[in-house]
Amino acid sequence: MDNTPFVIERTYNAPVESVWKALTDKNEMKQWYFDLAEFKPEVGFEFQFTAKGKDGKEFIHLCKVTDVVKGQKLSYSWRYKGYEGNSLVTFELFKEGNQTRLKLTHAGLETFPASEDFARKNFVEGWTYITGTSLKQYLEKMLSQTVTT
Known part of the structure; x- marks a missing residue:
């Protein structure tokens, strides 16, 4: 079992404040992540959202903010209902000058059930798309x- 955290880094042509x-x-x-009913970057704040897996199955994500350093760091737990x-x-x-480097770490993937739904490659694909395409395009x-305004 691979218990190495998944880490991905991306650099954006955007100031830290915008990111x-x-x-x-x-x-x-x-606009780029998930449609959350509510979110506050405050330790202890709990939020949830629903997202579909590859086969269309819905998963309710349960999250709780665990660490916030404004403009520098945001951490939250990530688990699945049921x-x-x-x-x-x-x-x-x-x-980094006029740019911002984002380092995303997702630790604890090995704690999820050993099934295709929770395979490490799914998280790699998801975070690669979210950080490399979705967030990048949104910031641009x-x-x-x-x-222009």
């Missing part, structure tokens, strides 16, 4: 609107 807002504002999150396991997702932001769109 932080995209990670913590529920109205922005629904299933064993509990993991931890951490977003860390690093200012937001910045182009800022420049």
Whole structure:
């Protein structure tokens, strides 16, 4: 069993403040991440959302914010209603000139049931798309609107 956390890094042509807002504002999150009924970057805040697996099966994600360092770090637990396991997702932001480097770590994947639904490759594909395509495109769109207005 591989208990190595999944880690992915991406650099965006956006200031840290813009990336932080995209990670913590529920109205922005629904544009690139998941449509959350409510979200607050406060330790102890619990939220949930539903997402479909590859076969269309719905999974209710139960999350609780565990760590917040404004503009730098956001962590929350990530588990599934009705299933064993509990993991931890951490977003860390690093200012690099006019850009922001995001380091996403998802630890505890090995605690989920050993089934295709929770296979590590699914998390790799999901986070790769979310950080490399969805968030990137959202930030570029937001910045182009800022420049033109």
